[in-house]
Amino acid sequence: MATKTLDQHIEVTPGIAGGKPRIAGHRITVQNIVIWHERIGKSVDEIVSEYDLTLADVYAALAYYYDHRSEIDHDIEESKAFIEALRESAPSKLKQKLHEAED
Numbered sequence: 001m002a003t004k005t006l007d008q009h010i011e012v013t014p015g016i017a018g019g020k021p022r023i024a025g026h027r028i029t030v031q032n033i034v035i036w037h038e039r040i041g042k043s044v045d046e047i048v049s050e051y052d053l054t055l056a057d058v059y060a061a062l063a064y065y066y067d068h069r070s071e072i073d074h075d076i077e078e079s080k081a082f083i084e085a086l087r088e089s090a091p092s093k094l095k096q097k098l099h100e101a102e103d
Contacts, residue, residue, distance in 0.1 A: 009060030020075065021064055023057045031072055031079075033061035 011024045021030040028051060036042045037058075042050075044058045065072050 009057050010064045021061075021068075021072075023053060023061060026051075026053070026057075028053070030061045030064050030068075031075055033058055034065045034072060035076065037062065038065075 009024055010021050010030065012019060012021050016022070017027050017029050022028060023030075023033075033047065036047055037044065044055060044062075047053065047058050048055055
């Protein structure tokens with residue numbers, strides 16, 4: 001009988017981490033791992049040591065990502081768009097003061 005080891009490391013629980021896939025027993029999402037590893041360039045070893053995870057946890061997250069790449073990439077882009085919209089709608093106090101000083 002085959003054992004699904006990915007299921008031991010990745011879980012999805014409504015109400016925790018926005019219902020996004022995450023490392024079992026942690027609030028660290030697969031999306032977090034992807035951003036740290038694929039976009040920022042952290043090594044798997046760096047992620048393991050900085051966030052008290054196992055190698056298996058991080059590799060399981062990356063495997064999950066590669067199996068669900070379009071969905072997770074879409075979520076990352078949605079998050080980036082949301083953050084940008086927040087920045088546009090609520091400029092920082094420093095920017096406001098600089099703008100007022102220019103006038």
